[in-house]
Every structure is written in structure tokens, then in C-alpha cells.
Amino acid sequence: MELKSISVKNFRNIKDAEVIGFKKANLVAGGNAQGKTNFLESIYYLSTLSSSRMKTLNDLISIGETYFSLRCKVEKDGLSKTLDAFYGLEKETNVRVNENPVSKKSEFIGELKTVKFSPEDIDLIKRSPVERRRNINLLLSQISRPYLSDLSRYHQVLAQKNKLLFQVSERGADKKMLSVWNAQLVETGVRIVKARLEAIDSLKTGLKELQLKISGGKEIIELSYKCSFDINGDLVKNFEKKLEEVQEKEIIRKASLIGPHRDDLVFILNGKDAKYFSSEGQQRSIIINLKLTEYMLMKEKTGEEPVVLIDDIFFDLDESRRSAILSVFNGMAQVFLAGTEDKNFEKYFSEYSLIKIEEGKVTINGQKS
Ligand SMILES: Nc1ncnc2c1ncn2[C@@H]1O[C@H](COP(=O)(O)OP(=O)(O)O)[C@@H](O)[C@H]1O
Ligand SMILES: [Mg+2]
Structure with a gap:
């Protein structure tokens, strides 16, 4: 294009x-x-x-x-x-x-x-999880319309649920309604997590290859998805179970603690978390390679x-x-x-x-x- x-x-x-x-x-x-x-x-x-x-x-x-x-x-x-x-x-x-x-x-x-390479992204590894989620959301939104629709819907439901958590906590509103919002969060949330896992699976292979090449075989980079619920087995069941477990805590905190809006991406360099164990130069190189891999993924997925x-x-x-x-x-x-x-x-x-x-x-x- x-x-x-x-x-x-x-x-x-x-x-x-x-x-x-x-x-x-x-x-x-x-x-x-x-x-x-x-x-x-x-x-x-x-x-x-x-x-x-x-x-x-x-x-x-x-x-x-x-x-x-x-x-x-x-x-x-x-x-x-x-x-x-x-x-x-x-x-x-x-x-x-x-x-x-x-x-x-x-x-x-x-x-x-578009794929953007800019100075703001260079320290993505060190920045807050919000930025890393934003990065993957912007990538997937350009690749898939359903992803962006799910994401919008998810955030609408999340806002409703948070409002209710506040009312339950502050005004003793009935907490039964929470399950209605949770069911909708699970429905869209699981699709979001699946899409992210699939994208990360492709990104990590490309990223690893590029990083090995640019470092002369010295740097092995792994990319993984840190999910707020268990990603092994049935995602729907795991998400539901975790939501049940944390319900009381959510009411006390008046916040939604589980779901893709809380997840993160982790970069592991030679077996250690790159956030704490990599130089600025290495981080910069990883992000440039990540962006190159995003470019390749976008091209492959959309033609x-x-x-x-x-x-x-x-x-x-x-x-x-x-x-x-x-x-x-x-x-x-x-x-x-x-x-x-x-x-x-x-x-x-x-x-x-x-x-x-x-x-x-x-x-x-x-x-x-
Ligand atoms: N909303 C705005 N209205 C007018 N000027 C702005 C606005 N936002 C940023 N600028 C100005 O744009 C300039 C920076 O432009 P930028 O594109 O970052 O420069 P560079 O050429 O170095 O990349 C600054 O002078 C800044 O004050
Ligand atoms: Mg500039």
C-alpha cells in the first residue's frame, strides 16, 4: 500500500x-x-x-x-x-x-x-505494562477488525463492571449483577487473549531469529505473554474460575483485577528478564527487531x-x-x-x-x- x-x-x-x-x-x-x-x-x-x-x-x-x-x-x-x-x-x-x-x-x-519506529518506543521494555498492551493492541487492531470490535466492547463492559463494583462496595448494591458483566468480559476477553497469544507466537520466532543474527548468535530473546489467568487448558473456564476467586478482592479494591486489560508482555534475554538485565543498547536493538517483526507479521496476515x-x-x-x-x-x-x-x-x-x-x-x- x-x-x-x-x-x-x-x-x-x-x-x-x-x-x-x-x-x-x-x-x-x-x-x-x-x-x-x-x-x-x-x-x-x-x-x-x-x-x-x-x-x-x-x-x-x-x-x-x-x-x-x-x-x-x-x-x-x-x-x-x-x-x-x-x-x-x-x-x-x-x-x-x-x-x-x-x-x-x-x-x-x-x-x-503503518509500522512506526520512533524514539518513544525505544524503551518499551522498561515502560509500564499499559504501553506494551497498547503496542500489541495497535498492531492487532490494524490486522483484524474483529479484534478491535472485541476490544471496544470489552472496555465498555469493563467500565460498567467497575461502576457496579463501586456501588457494591460503597452502597451495598446487589453483587449478583457482577456475574452478568463477568460473562461478557469472558466472552470478548478470551477472544482478545487468543488473538494476542497467536500473534506473540509468530512474533517471538521472528524476533528471536533477528536478534540472533544481529548479535552474532550471542543474544537469545524470548517473548512471552503474562496472562492474569491460566492459559493452559480451557481459557473460558480458567478465566471464569479466576474471576470467581478474586470477586471479594475486586469489591474491596473497587477495580477489575483479572483479564486482558491487566496482562503484559515479557522479554527474556539470555534467560533473564530484559527489563532488569539488559543494556540500553540491547533494549533498543530488541525493539527495532520487534518492530521489524511486526511489519513482517502485518504483511503476512493481511497480504x-x-x-x-x-x-x-x-x-x-x-x-x-x-x-x-x-x-x-x-x-x-x-x-x-x-x-x-x-x-x-x-x-x-x-x-x-x-x-x-x-x-x-x-x-x-x-x-x-
Ligand atoms: N498542539 C500544538 N500546537 C502547536 N505547536 C505544537 C503543538 N504540539 C507541539 N507543537 C510544537 O511542535 C514542535 C515540535 O515538533 P516536532 O515535530 O516534535 O519536531 P521535530 O522536527 O524535532 O521532530 C515544537 O516546537 C512544539 O512546540
Ligand atoms: Mg522529532
């Missing part, structure tokens, strides 16, 4: 840009704090309707404005689609595919598939080539690592690389578009947008 053009209005420091003429390789160049990351983030938002650099979506609106809107044209298998995303302080998110409003996020996410967004980190890597990364995309994927302009760029790509960003103003191949 290829991104053909993008229009950006009031998104962070990019007030107004219309950029047409992307190629397979695109260099997003500019000095510090000019808007390179913001530009990649606008593409990522059109892909996932989220961003990892904000507390609320309001942060994405240019300061002093009341909305942002993004529009892009994506081409796959010779067919082109237009995607629109609007977000305003007064109006909710409003998204359209080929001008048709879609009511569910799951009908929008996945239209533009589509995701657009690759690489923010900054690329130019800090050594030569062999850069070539190794690019060889995974093999000239097939469309790549956006952000960084200060690099003289070596011609070495990697014979043909590319040069997108320059200065104080939020965007030009492509010397033309003003």
Missing part, C-alpha cells in the same frame, strides 16, 4: 499543508523542533486514530485552534481510497472512508496500515505492505544496522524517514522525495504546498 498525498490542517505546529508526490522512499528533513515528528504523527493518526505522544487528543490540535483535520489518499492494488479524520473540541471525532462517514473505529483503522514510518532513530544507527533494516523492507514497502538531512541518503535510495519542514511549513521536492 502506498500513501499518495496528505492534507494537514491545524495538526500540532502544521497549520496548513497539502503534500502531493510521495514516492516509495521519502526523506522528511528539517532542523530540531520544526515539525518532522508531527508530520509522521499525522500519518500515524490517519492509520490508528491515536498517537503515543499525547495525554488527550486535544494536544494534537494546533494551539489556539479548535479542531484539526487530516485527509490522505492511499493506493492499494491499483485502487485508491480517501481517508478523512476530523477532531474538534466541540464535535467528536468524525472519520470518513471515500467520503462516507463510518461510525465504528474498526471500519477505519486498517485502511492505512498488504504496511507503510513504514521511521522517526529519527535511523540516522543514529551504524551502517550495517541501517542496511539490515532496509533490507527487510526490500524496496517493497513505502518508507518515510525523518531526520536531519543526511548526505548518505542517496546510498540507500536511488529515487526519493524530499519533504522539508521548517516551522511547520512543508515543501516537497522544492515545491511549496
Whole structure:
């Protein structure tokens, strides 16, 4: 799949840009704090309707404005689609595919598939479980619509259950109703866990191979899923049993303690938890390899080539690592690389578009947008 053009209005420091003429390789160049990351983030938002650099979506609106809107044209298998995303302080998110409003996020996410390599993700191993769940959710949401529907439903039910836990605990409400919510949590939750387990199974093989290769056979990385209930045997029964066991505790704590919203991913390097027993360089290398593996998984599962967004980190890597990364995309994927302009760029790509960003103003191949 290829991104053909993008229009950006009031998104962070990019007030107004219309950029047409992307190629397979695109260099997003500019000095510090000019808007390179913001530009990649606008593409990522059109892909996932989220961003990892904000507390609320309001942060994405240019300061002093009341909305942002993004529009892009994506081409796959010779067919082109237009995607629109609007977000305003007064109006909710409003998204359209080929001008048709879609009511569910799951009908929008996945239209533009992306894999992102960025400095925020580099310490994913050390960050809180929330971030690692978010990472796997964003991956699976792009691969599978049912996954995203299940996830939305799961979180709706969870909110209802938490409300009831509060009422039971504070006001002596009847706790029998909890089983109604639990039944629904089990139904969607088990599907979520199964999808994650299946994805992790593929990711771990790819990740292990890449890590062995890049470390000259020295680093064995294992990836595993830490589930809040037993994943051996019947998942439905195990989830139900665990929910029963913790019910009183949940009431006291007024919180749902079991389920995929509490699960985590664990990275084991040479037999030890990588969170505590690996260097920063090793963690960085593991995450880059994880992202490469995610790219391969997305491609394998959907038959589509995701657009690759690489923010900054690329130019800090050594030569062999850069070539190794690019060889995974093999000239097939469309790549956006952000960084200060690099003289070596011609070495990697014979043909590319040069997108320059200065104080939020965007030009492509010397033309003003
Ligand atoms: N909501 C916003 N409105 C206006 N400017 C913003 C907003 N969010 C971030 N910025 C500005 O964008 C600039 C950083 O852009 P960024 O894309 O991160 O730079 P870089 O080119 O270094 O990647 C900063 O000057 C920051 O103040
Ligand atoms: Mg940046």
C-alpha cells in the first residue's frame, strides 16, 4: 500500500499543508523542533486514530485552534481510497472512508496500515505494562477488525463492571449483577487473549531469529505473554474460575483485577528478564527487531505492505544496522524517514522525495504546498 498525498490542517505546529508526490522512499528533513515528528504523527493518526505522544487528543490540535483535520489518499492494488479524520473540541471525532462517514473505529483503522519506529518506543521494555498492551493492541487492531470490535466492547463492559463494583462496595448494591458483566468480559476477553497469544507466537520466532543474527548468535530473546489467568487448558473456564476467586478482592479494591486489560508482555534475554538485565543498547536493538517483526507479521496476515514510518532513530544507527533494516523492507514497502538531512541518503535510495519542514511549513521536492 502506498500513501499518495496528505492534507494537514491545524495538526500540532502544521497549520496548513497539502503534500502531493510521495514516492516509495521519502526523506522528511528539517532542523530540531520544526515539525518532522508531527508530520509522521499525522500519518500515524490517519492509520490508528491515536498517537503515543499525547495525554488527550486535544494536544494534537494546533494551539489556539479548535479542531484539526487530516485527509490522505492511499493506493492499494491499483485502487485508491480517501481517508478523512476530523477532531474538534466541540464535535467528536468524525472519520470518513471515500467520503462516507463510518461510525465504528474498526471500519477505519486498517485502511492505512503503518509500522512506526520512533524514539518513544525505544524503551518499551522498561515502560509500564499499559504501553506494551497498547503496542500489541495497535498492531492487532490494524490486522483484524474483529479484534478491535472485541476490544471496544470489552472496555465498555469493563467500565460498567467497575461502576457496579463501586456501588457494591460503597452502597451495598446487589453483587449478583457482577456475574452478568463477568460473562461478557469472558466472552470478548478470551477472544482478545487468543488473538494476542497467536500473534506473540509468530512474533517471538521472528524476533528471536533477528536478534540472533544481529548479535552474532550471542543474544537469545524470548517473548512471552503474562496472562492474569491460566492459559493452559480451557481459557473460558480458567478465566471464569479466576474471576470467581478474586470477586471479594475486586469489591474491596473497587477495580477489575483479572483479564486482558491487566496482562503484559515479557522479554527474556539470555534467560533473564530484559527489563532488569539488559543494556540500553540491547533494549533498543530488541525493539527495532520487534518492530521489524511486526511489519513482517502485518504483511503476512493481511497480504498488504504496511507503510513504514521511521522517526529519527535511523540516522543514529551504524551502517550495517541501517542496511539490515532496509533490507527487510526490500524496496517493497513505502518508507518515510525523518531526520536531519543526511548526505548518505542517496546510498540507500536511488529515487526519493524530499519533504522539508521548517516551522511547520512543508515543501516537497522544492515545491511549496
Ligand atoms: N498542539 C500544538 N500546537 C502547536 N505547536 C505544537 C503543538 N504540539 C507541539 N507543537 C510544537 O511542535 C514542535 C515540535 O515538533 P516536532 O515535530 O516534535 O519536531 P521535530 O522536527 O524535532 O521532530 C515544537 O516546537 C512544539 O512546540
Ligand atoms: Mg522529532
